[in-house]
């Protein structure tokens with residue numbers, strides 16, 4: 001029976017691994033010189049999905065594709081796709097669907113905005129994970145059409161990595177990937193600990209997709225910001241949505257997930273995160289408060305009420321939260337302590353640690369140890385007797 005859901009799809013922002021294509025001339029991604037000059041070409045795709053109640057579904061998707069380059073229309077793309085998904089069980093739908101996408105650039109505008117002949121750019125048919133919220137529009141954004149050097153988060157962004165750092169991280173990731181075996185990585189930690197920054201880097205080097213829970217919740221609640229959700233509906237409504245999002249993500253594979261700072265407080269959330277490997281980014285309070293003071297507390301409702309300057313507000317509130325949650329974070333399969341990394345590398349201040357260096361350290365020992373079934377802290381052991389309520393968590397209730 002057809003489910004009554006007629007909803008749009010939310011796809012992740014993802015990068016096509018164009019590096020491989022560039023290395024293999026016979027690959028599908030062919031750059032014309034002018035197209036490869038383009039720094040960032042953004043492709044937006046939206047679709048409608050009518051899932052069925054059957055165990056799995058497989059549908060051609062009518063895709064509307066529009067592209068823009070630096071916010072003006074640059075390329076028209078012809079696209080066709082197939083959606084393949086798992087059973088939808090009302091009233092809660094299962095979250096996993098995959099889109100196999102074939103795209104071909106039909107027409108381009110030149111850099112002067114004039115139409116030019118169609119370029120020979122083909123985007124490889126690839127499976128993209130799809131996150132389906134219970135309601136709300138589903139959009140798909142992918143950044144593509146550019147060689148990895150231009151595209152890489154490692155090379156751009158606020159903390160560009162050196163060539164050596166990027167290579168070390170790539171090598172470490174290649175080492176770790178077989179251990180992961182497709183399992184998702186859940187990054188947990190306080191607000192400002194770098195879950196999003198490091199999560200994006202990790203997903204890129206692992207070839208995983210990246211999801212930020214807070215952003216998914218915002219989409220689920222119709223594009224309302226976290227701060228507004230807290231204000232309009234209260235924290236427990238936010239937490240319910242957080243749990244729902246984690247539940248859906250737990251059905252997916254090959255993701256790096258940046259969880260909300262408070263996701264650790266609900267034992268049920270650990271049940272979902274336990275499907276993958278959880279990593280706690282443990283950052284000293286002073287560094288957290290400094291980072292948050294630099295960007296302001298407006299978007300962080302739990303920090304915004306107290307009086308005082310931004311640093312003092314952030315520091316005071318974060319220290320209370322950390323006291324309440326310290327044990328809950330310690331439930332993670334692995335802990336990445338910035339203090340330990342700094343002292344290992346001979347730095348006095350954790351501020352010297354760039355996200356790439358942290359990701360390298362994270363990739364090396366902590367995660368490998370956690371993934372090793374023979375290890376003391378390995379997830380197999382840690383969770384074997386009590387599947388999701390660990391001894392710490394007994395005292396951590398909602």
Ligand SMILES: Nc1ncnc2c1ncn2[C@@H]1O[C@H](COP(=O)(O)OP(=O)(O)OP(=O)(O)O)[C@@H](O)[C@H]1O
Nearest residue numbers: 190191192193194195196197261291295353354355
């Ligand atoms: N290693 C680092 N060194 C300095 N600043 C960093 C580092 N990592 C992240 N930051 C900065 O700290 C701020 C918070 O980072 P980020 O958003 O990644 O944290 P988060 O854990 O996802 O936070 P939240 O849970 O509140 O969303 C950002 O401004 C980011 O640029």
Ligand SMILES: O=C(O)C1=C[C@@H](O)[C@@H](O)[C@H](O)C1
Nearest residue numbers: 191214226260261262300301
């Ligand atoms: O630490 C927390 O409780 C929160 C962290 C943010 O990521 C958001 O999830 C929200 O602001 C709550």
